Amino acid sequence: MTTLYRQIADELATDIEQGIYGSGQKVPSVRQLAKFKDVSISTINQAYGLLEDRGFIRSKPQSGYYVREGLATLNTPPPMSLGSEPVAVSKAEMINQMLAICNRPSHVNLGAAIPDLSFMPFRALQTHIQKSARFDARGVFNYEFSPGYEPLRSQIAIRMRDVNVRCHGDEIVITHGCAEAIALTLRCLTEKGDIVAVESPCYYGFLQQANLLGLNVIEIPTDPNTGISVDALTLALQQWPIKMVAVTSRFSNPTGASLDQEKQKALVALAKRFDIAIMEDDIYGELGFTEQKKTVLKTFDDDGRVFYCSSYSKTLSPGLRIGWMLPAKRHIQQVIQSQMYTTFSPSALNQYVLASYLKTGHFDKHLRKLRKVYADNIERTMDAVRRYFPDGTRVSRPQGGFILWICLPEQVNAVRLQHACSEQGISIVPGDIFSNGNEFSHCIRLNCGLPWSESLKDALHTIGRTALKLT
Ligand SMILES: Cc1ncc(COP(=O)(O)O)c(C=O)c1O
Secondary structure (H helix, E strand, O other): OOHHHHHHHHHHHHHOOOOOOOOOOOOOOOHHHHHHHHHHHHHHHHHHHHHHHOOEEEOOOOOOOEEEEOOHOOOOOOOOOOOOOOOEEOOOHHHHHHHHHHHHOOOOOOOOOOOOOHHHHHHHHHHHHHHHHHHHHHHOOOOOOOOOOHHHHHHHHHHHHHHHHOHHHHEEEEEHHHHHHHHHHHHHHHOOOOOOEEEEEEOHHHHHHHHHHEEHHHHHHHEOOEOOOHHHHHHHHHHHEEEEEEEOOOOOOOOOOOOOOHHHHHHHHHHHHHEEEEEEEEOOOOEEEEOOOOOOHHHOOOOOOOEEEEEOOOOOOOOOEEEHHHHHHHHHHHHHHHHHHHHHOOHHHHHHHHHHHHHHHHHHHHHHHHHHHHHHHHHHHHHHHHHHHHOOEEEEOOOOEEEEEEEOOOOOHHHHHHHHHOOOOOEEEEEHHHHHOOOOOEEEEEEOOOOHHHHHHHHHHHHHHHHHHOO
């Protein structure tokens, strides 16, 4: 139950976010607000203390409380991106170098989007590993050929009903993480020199794989909250022979943007009109903070052009490397063949383990807990950004997932910031890895999948202080 002082603090925070009280403006005095709300002075003192902690207001001795300067821009989301013309990916090597700095085990990991082990049901998974190895030895120590372990595919088919996709286990291919699902989709749909449209900024893995396959990439203007611009994509389709569009439809990486249902329908209709395919990456899809009506692009795919890709890397374990895809029906044999030529199928043991875990029905309970933790972490990280980051910083407002997209003032070079933070034992990801261009060189992505602690707050303070020095 929300306590009264929290409720009052939340109301005032909303007023500030909506600009009713502007940057630097005085908020009602403690006495005034107590009288107006008909509550005690100490309740308002507690509410103002909380708002001060959250970085919304500052007290001035003998004068009262004021909205923190610079807050107005933080509450303005980052602007729509500009997009690009189709080009070959030229930054793959640079992306690898930047990623190498992100994955240092001794660092506070605010970089790589990896959920902390303590959030994962690893004890339950350990039990299922032992159980599967013991009771299913014939299966787990053998090859499991594409399209993968049937009971796992059936479990996934049932879960796909949650997003109104009524498929059968036979339509699903188990993959080595979402990364293999993306690779199989690109190999199935494209040839060297083809043009693929992506969000801008987009998941860097799309750029790396496009580079590997010799594809050209066109970045489409994208709103950090509402996702890819369907209008801009329409213009691009009129101008260029685009083969497919790759979209992370819910809680995209790095912005956290989601497509609402109208936009999902419009995007599928557009793909139909120009006869192109869609690669839908929904890896964060099960991590929404609110109970919205759930649909994905695949929900509206009535003529088989959406390749749906996902995995358990963000919800159960990235190390088990289990993902899945739902190719367009007419391409499934091609996908299976392609997987047989390369990996056969992921580890049999891990497929058995996940099928066994999903059968218990505990996954939904785990997800409910995870969503709450991530929603709290996002809120707390935003509060820390509000308090410690330079004036003029803008932040996206994801409604799910565990990453935050932060645009710092333009003078800040995020790669320099990454190096400076790394020297202080903190990993962050610079915006440059999410685009082939330079539009996001003042942006960073933060991983909020860590248990909240004072040392984490200190690390965010250090990033803010270091960024301030670079302005
Ligand atoms: C949007 C997106 N797609 C795909 C992947 C790769 O997922 P997996 O580890 O399951 O291969 C990631 C991992 O960070 C991601 O963020």
